[in-house]
Amino acid sequence: MISLKNKVVIVTGGASGIGRAISTLFVQLSAKVVIADINTKEGENLSKEINALFEHTDITQLESVRETTKKVKEKLGKIDVLVNSAGWDEIKPFLETTPEFWEKVISINFKGVINTTYCVLPYMIEAKNGVIINISSDAGRVGSSGEAVYSGCKAGIIGFSKAIAREYAKDGIRVNIICPGPTRTPLLESITKDQLGAKIISAMEKYIPLGRLGSPEDIAPAVAFLASDYASYITGQVISISGGLTMVG
């Protein structure tokens, strides 16, 4: 049985969907979880429900992330694991998107991961121990219609994570990437409210070899494994969790 006993874990986007399932499973596996999310209401409610901590955090703002990591270090003494799950998108044909929309997508989905990594790494290097798990997307491996800029950000996360994995392996830090396929969460619900989004997701669903969309609970166990000492020789790797929709070599 995987144990995350005494591990201090920050989960960005931990208030909803995949991040919520990760936070919940990690607490069950005895980790000390800090939910870092922009949604205070959901974050506070969940932290009370599962016995985690909540820190209001906007990952697009370096100062907000710096403040959160500083508080976690002061309150809990260390940061063992960072899970970057916060993300956002709307499905639109690329030529119907605007520079303001690109900016928002890039800030949340790519710059957010850079900000959190930048703030957490110094603590991990000091401890000569740390694990980062980035929730990218199969959109970043194979592309996704209606999600061009988002796909670019998710591919960016993969390259960024591998570079950090190489650069800081000597400091005892491991970095891995999880790529979910379409997964039933509030984000997917909002995407399928749109006619184009609903069409794309239902077309994808038909081609999933395991015959159904994913659930957040399908994703969380792999994240727990990568966070655990069982994965101590695994770094710089990309794992798709998509019911076989993508089988990238």
Ligand SMILES: NC(=O)c1ccc[n+]([C@@H]2O[C@H](COP(=O)([O-])OP(=O)(O)OC[C@H]3O[C@@H](n4cnc5c(N)ncnc54)[C@H](O)[C@@H]3O)[C@@H](O)[C@H]2O)c1
């Ligand atoms: N659901 C899917 O089908 C799917 C597929 C592939 C990848 N993903 C990725 O999985 C991750 C989780 O997505 P989800 O489907 O659970 O979405 P979700 O909308 O259910 O949860 C996302 C969370 O991120 C938080 N968030 C958004 N902007 C933030 C910010 N600036 N600062 C801090 N928190 C912020 C939201 O408040 C929310 O709690 C995302 O990175 C997403 O891109 C999801």
